[in-house]
Amino acid sequence: MTGEPGDGPTPNDPTWAAAQVHPGVRAAAAWTWRLLIIAAGLYALGKLFLYAEEVFVPVAIAILLSALLSPLVAWLQRHRVPRSAGVLSAVVLTFAIIAAGLTFVVQQLIVGVPRMSGDVAASIAKARRWLETGRLHLDSDSLRNVSNDMITWLKEHEASIATGALDTATVATKLVTAALLTIFLLIFFLYDGHRIWDFVTKIVPSAHRVHVRGAGDAGYRTLQSYVRATVLVAFIDAVFIGIGLAILRVPMVMPLMALIFLGAFIPIVGSVAAGSLAVLVALATHGWFTAVLVVVVLIVVMQVEGHVLQPFLLGRSVKLHPVAVILVIAIGLMVAGIVGGLLAVPVLAFANTAITYRPAEGADQDEFVEEPVDLPGEETS
Template sequence: MSSAQDDRPALGDSAWVEAQVHRGVRVAAAWTWRLLIIGAGLFVLGKIFLRFEEVFVPVAIAILVSALLAPMVGWLERRRIPRSFGVLVTVVLALAIVAAGLTFVVQQLIDGIPRMSGDIADSVSKLRTWLEEGPVGLNSDSIRQGSNDIISWLQEHEATIATGAIDTATVVTKLATAALLTIFLLIFFLYDGRRIWDFVTRIVPRAHRVQLRSAGEAGFRTLQSYVRATVLVALIDAIGIAIGLAILRVPMVLPLTALIFLGAFIPIVGSVAAGSIAVLIALATQGWVTALLVVVVLVVVMQVESHVLQPFLMGRSVKLHPVAVIIVIAVGIMFAGIVGGLLAVPVLAFVNTAVGHRSQGEATAVLLDEPVDLDPPRAD
């Protein structure tokens, strides 16, 4: 018998088998199966989210908006205004601001597009002249043939375009339904957030309930900081870029400003996409020099945002590396499109704080045994 076989009974079968595998391989295998299980769990959760997105998306948006509006509700309540009335005033005021902004932007689009069409026609004419007389050297017959091909394609796909219009109407109906559900949820999250959070955490065993409530409270504070800072950064970005567009006389400054403001809620990706539209409009109406100057304005504003605004406004409450932000946005967009990109970073910020939260001792745990309020801490 060999020495290995003699040692086998002494070590035990499992210990002997484990001793034959290199420690690095064992560690890699342990990490691999755990990561596979975590990945599978996240994949299943993503599929469930997509399957019931008509419900989960309004819930997520209502939580984000409640994080933004909760301080105002608390401020009104500290001035002895009943909470129900404070919630009503806050929600109505927020809806009025959103409705006024949308009405103004739509009106600007209606007024601006006809005026911009003449500039685009001039740019197309100049492009045609450049294609004929410039280095490309296309003849008029080639350009005319290209135009005819485009017209023929539109005629052949007329039914598809009509179907797309019907689908657009369906989307509008779904958006209206989702907006009503979001408003309904927002009212209850602002008014009764404490009891809702208490009810949700009761599904967790009592031994872990205190730590979960504490982690949730810390995560919600981070979410509040993130939402407030994001709104302020988006507003400053939009104002700065709007000033640059107005100086350069780019058409439809206000609609582009609104688009850039909304795009800023998706970090990095949203600002680049919204800014690209502004560059294209400047290129089509004012020429390549103005478009290049718009690019300079966008780069300067984004640099100020990255190096000054975000570190100053978010501070240490939201610690997310740019690489993590880009990856999580890409995953969110792959799973749920624009909505996924919008919700990805807030979810990451919440989870990052909640998971990293640690209990601060038995005395704190006893105090936190009461339901956690979703409102920010009140001043004495």
């Protein structure tokens, strides 16, 4: 049966089967296979990152550091300092500050841990007395059994603990190698980053090359704003929380400040983790009242950060919804651990700006192609 003209496709028509499917189902199917392909691509990129993380992690850290230091290099160049000298000065100064800070923190730990051990022992004894004489009325035998179980566990796992200690040299070697690679890449990113970006984008078809370069430039500027603001916010958090800890006489203030500073680079999650450690130290050394006061200090500083510092310093260009931040950090932690959590939000900020990039109306495309792109390197004028 062929049907009359205008009655629609017939079973013999190739489009007949598609016409029987509801348009909503067709749209859902189209979205589904596209999302599956995107998810598979992201999964493959994550696996590739893990497979060669000893290379990709230094590259990512070098890009973040170049975003932080490129304004300094540009400022030195504007003041007639040769670019090569400006790059070397910025890199040497940065790593000298990092090395000095790490050395000071390690010294504080060496001095502070033995001093704190007595306070911790006294707190444990006090907790044990409370468990024995408090409402729980635990007897000494029960507490002794718990201690024996802990000692037994340590003896059973002493082989793995020793293996981990032996692996320290291997980890140190990898860290030194990664640091040297990061320094090498950072120097070239700062000195010749725009030419590297131009060369990389030559794989893009010429019809889309201008747009990709502009999107990369916009994303890198967002990355610059994000890194500078994050460093400043982390510094302010560490200083004011450190002042609060010093007033409350919590031990090891400088190491805790260093951890709070580093934790601020992983938004929300890192700050909570570093702050929790400060609370535990206060609880172990001075009791619950001081620990509660440390919690109050943390809440006040975090509120000022979330409602004043971040909106003022980051602005709308880097504004990300907290749900998106939490989800991308969780994915980063699952894929690459602490490094993934550290890099997740900068990658999201860069991608958010690059994907939504639109060139300015009336811009001369030919002139734009000749303009060097600031990724990652000197800023365009």
